[in-house]
Amino acid sequence: MKVILTRYALIFAFASMTLCTSTIPAAWAGEAEEFVAKLKTHYQKTQSINAFSLSYHFLNKRYRESEYWDYQTPDRVMSQRMIEIDLVKKHFADSDLLYSPGGLVNDRIQFQNDTQSYYYETNGSFFGKRYFNEGMGNFDRVIPYILMNVDFLAVRPLLEENNIEGNVTLKQEINSGTTTLIHKVSGSDDVSVIYYEFRDNPLQLLSINNKGTSAIYVYDDYQTTRGITFARSVHSNPEGATEPAYIKFIDQFEVIEQVDPVKLRLPQGYGPEIAKSDGILVSEEIAADLYLVTDSSAWRNSLFKVNGDKIMLFGGSGYPALAEKTIKLINEQFPTKRITSVYVTHPHGYAIDGLNVYADKGIEILADEYSIAAIKAYAGFADDIAKFKFRTIEHEKIIDGANFYVLENMHSKRQSFVHFQDSGIIFQSDFLHIAFDNTIAKVIPNYTRTFIDFIRSKQLKINRIVGNYQNNNISVEVMNKTYDSLM
Structure with a gap:
């Protein structure tokens, strides 16, 4: 070679x-x-x-x-x-x-x-x-x-x-x-x-x-x-x-x-056709002071939590245009409040490419120690990294009602998710790959088992799992079916 x-x-x-x-x-x-x-x-x-x-x-x-x-x-x-x-x-x-x-x-x-x-x-x-x-x-x-x-x-x-x-x-x-x-x-x-x-x-x-x-x-x-x-x-x-x-x-x-x-030709049983996204972001309150942000295609989803006059954003940093649209939507809905932080689950490019938009506005970036180091090393931020403000997320840390968990797995060396205990909602990215139609994949990655085993061991209350990509309403039933297919 x-x-x-x-x-x-x-x-x-x-x-x-x-x-x-x-x-x-x-x-x-x-x-x-x-x-x-x-x-x-x-x-x-x-x-x-x-x-x-x-x-x-x-x-x-x-x-x-x-x-x-x-x-x-x-x-x-x-x-x-x-x-x-x-x-x-x-x-x-x-x-x-x-x-x-x-x-x-x-x-x-x-x-x-x-x-x-x-x-x-x-x-x-x-x-x-x-x-x-x-x-x-x-x-x-x-x-x-x-x-x-x-x-x-x-x-x-x-x-x-x-x-x-x-x-x-x-x-x-x-x-x-x-x-x-x-x-x-x-x-x-x-x-x-x-x-x-x-x-x-x-x-x-x-x-x-x-x-x-x-x-x-x-x-x-x-x-x-x-x-x-x-x-x-x-x-x-x-x-x-x-x-x-x-x-x-x-x-x-x-x-x-x-x-x-x-x-x-398409195999039997396939459909419907995936419609093109209209690109218009909308927000929906899915629990007290907790809002889902998505568009007609649901390819990208994020959450934001209102804490008094401050707002914590979870996801929404996949690329600059998405970051700008997300900030605009939140500011229009809550003009008297301000976004103070944006949370990143792991440092892969498709999850962090839009972070410089938040950095330019002085918005703090929440991530685990490994992810922060990777973001600082990311070539796309070389000219702007001095603007970035970070806050380190530690395993089992609670910030304003959001419980953070940091796991080591085979998708990323460190990858975290957030659990909102009061509502039983989890926000995660790439631990679960569940299509919008709830199809159970034929081959399931081993880090899905890591994630499910962990939340079961912690006996976390779950009513809904929001995926950063595609499916933003994964049920416990679908999660369990996914785990059973691993056996």
Whole structure:
């Protein structure tokens, strides 16, 4: 792995540098056309492939940059992807499995046929039996990224260029034995330029650097299977960093007649369709002086508690726009009172991205000691962290009628929840993954057991569990069914 990563860094450095004419001689007229013709001959056998299945597994850093179990020991998570594509009919069926610490399985299934383009789950942790309508443009949004994982598909835009003389420049590096084609995409402005680097002998694609999007792909470990030669290892980074966000390994590539028709429809029993959120926050008093804040989709939920002329907010810090809307709603409802604190359950990015909005207003941040340290280390707050005011939450600490409990579990090294004893309401984030329709997932993460075992051991009075995400009215019955499915 170290050798491969070193090669990735070298290719990145080459692709990013200003090409030097002293080491890379200028091409003579017609040389680019000649090299592209050579490429067309090289890839001739694969040019007729328009329907195929692709399976690969990969180590994923991109979606874990702020979601580590321990921010001090960054990790990668394993994912698997299996997809069938028909480039002519614009059909595809995609199954993407993300395995997270603690046993959470995030399975994302999507497909597009002639009239439908849907997105659903089989495990049911987040959507349950509901599904999204992705719109008929989803093929054009998803498939170009998938094609970049197969070298002979990734070069097709170059091979399909009609004006080689006007849009393609060739540079050769004699010392490394490589040739780079610089492709100005037809009809685009100057920033949409793509660098294709090839090894000369044997002829192989080494890297693609899209200057417009700063996306870099590095191809390696070429093997031949059923007469088709392709790179089995692909490293990619959409941001162009020297360390890849995705380390991919191609498991299987198969030419097919068509996408399996069974995969191009929703399984029986699914529905209804998930409506788009109206984005309008509303509040509802669910207990004395305790209010639920949500919108029509309930993807994000928060609580606030009124204590005299002060207000404690629980959640509502997922992203800046949400923070601003939440503050506006509370201020309009209680213009004579002020928000004094906002509570954070754990320091993953999707729970803290909006904290700088509260910090700018002098609002205190309540979190456990570990979460505070992680927030201070969060790259997005580097320029503003001096504005942040913290108050440490300790295990079993009570503040104005809110009982805080801090647990160690496999989702985050430290993760807390709050219990309002008088009303029997719990506010939690990611201990329970219960879809809005109360579907019980097929695979339950072990930190769900940690949470339920704890509240049972404490014999906490529970009438309602509010999830920071999606289901804001989880009953004891549904919680118990979830626990029983672990057995």
